[in-house]
Amino acid sequence: MSDYSIGVDLGGTNLRAAAIDRTGKMLNKITGSTPVQSGRNAVIADMVRAIETIRETIEAGLSGRHLAGVGVGIPGFILMEQGVVLGAPNLPEFDNYPVRDEIERRLGAPVILENDANAAALGEKWMGAGRDVEDLVLMTLGTGIGGGIIIGGRVLHGHLGMAAELGHVTVVPNGYPCGCGNAGCVEKYASATAVTAMAQLLNLGNGLTAEDVFNLAAGGNERAKMIFRSVGTSLGTALANLINIFNFPLYLLGGGLLGAWDQFQPAMIQEVERRSFTFRSHPPRIERATLGADAGLYGAAYLPFQVASRGSISR
Numbered sequence: 001m002s003d004y005s006i007g008v009d010l011g012g013t014n015l016r017a018a019a020i021d022r023t024g025k026m027l028n029k030i031t032g033s034t035p036v037q038s039g040r041n042a043v044i045a046d047m048v049r050a051i052e053t054i055r056e057t058i059e060a061g062l063s064g065r066h067l068a069g070v071g072v073g074i075p076g077f078i079l080m081e082q083g084v085v086l087g088a089p090n091l092p093e094f095d096n097y098p099v100r101d102e103i104e105r106r107l108g109a110p111v112i113l114e115n116d117a118n119a120a121a122l123g124e125k126w127m128g129a130g131r132d133v134e135d136l137v138l139m140t141l142g143t144g145i146g147g148g149i150i151i152g153g154r155v156l157h158g159h160l161g162m163a164a165e166l167g168h169v170t171v172v173p174n175g176y177p178c179g180c181g182n183a184g185c186v187e188k189y190a191s192a193t194a195v196t197a198m199a200q201l202l203n204l205g206n207g208l209t210a211e212d213v214f215n216l217a218a219g220g221n222e223r224a225k226m227i228f229r230s231v232g233t234s235l236g237t238a239l240a241n242l243i244n245i246f247n248f249p250l251y252l253l254g255g256g257l258l259g260a261w262d263q264f265q266p267a268m269i270q271e272v273e274r275r276s277f278t279f280r281s282h283p284p285r286i287e288r289a290t291l292g293a294d295a296g297l298y299g300a301a302y303l304p305f306q307v308a309s310r311g312s313i314s315r
């Protein structure tokens, strides 16, 4: 097969794009030149430019290669049918704009949008820690907490495409207020942002990053260790709910906070055991995701292949 696809990740500071073939081999990867916050027209132009650059490089190197399509991971709600983004604070002016149709028109290739955390979960299923299962949950622990659910090898979308907002699962009734309008969301207790906020509350030092707090914990600082135990307890509460709902074989954690795994994992497992009969009866795997920041690129690139293998476009 000489087909390849291009995955785009709009989640970071600059967009990233990669060409990946059907076997999951990454052929080329580039970073865009325009900050993602620069506004709609600049970002779309940058995306089209990046995709065309990759396409020219690939097709010049090996004639006969065919672009199967483009998948784009976007940090926001995606209305799958319409190909429209909603509620993406990092992407000014994208709300309600027909972004899929616009990129398709400029590229002349089929484009599929996906939430970035869903794309990461699909990437882990295709080429990462979830290769041997058909059903998994991924929670991405970063500035916030993203989530993706893969069921029967495919992304679980819900009826509009808004499923798997796992960062907003409640773990503390009437807890800290969250930007989503709820209070006590798990991302207020177990994200990198939550770690730095707890460090401030406990007077560990000013302006500490989550990594600084981890280094303190690794060095034996009791208050820092307590922060990660608290992170573990909150994650364990959320995971116990997910395990009770899904009875999946695999739950993955990814994102920047994963480096602190050794600090939060024991409290997390203890909490899952306490809260989930399913877990105590037949424990599923709770593991680290393996593709890191590339998970979203793999997942986005896999979308066109998945559509092709089904013989129809099901958005």
Ligand SMILES: [Zn+2]
Pocket: 167, 168, 178, 179, 180, 181, 182, 185
């Ligand atoms: Zn929330």
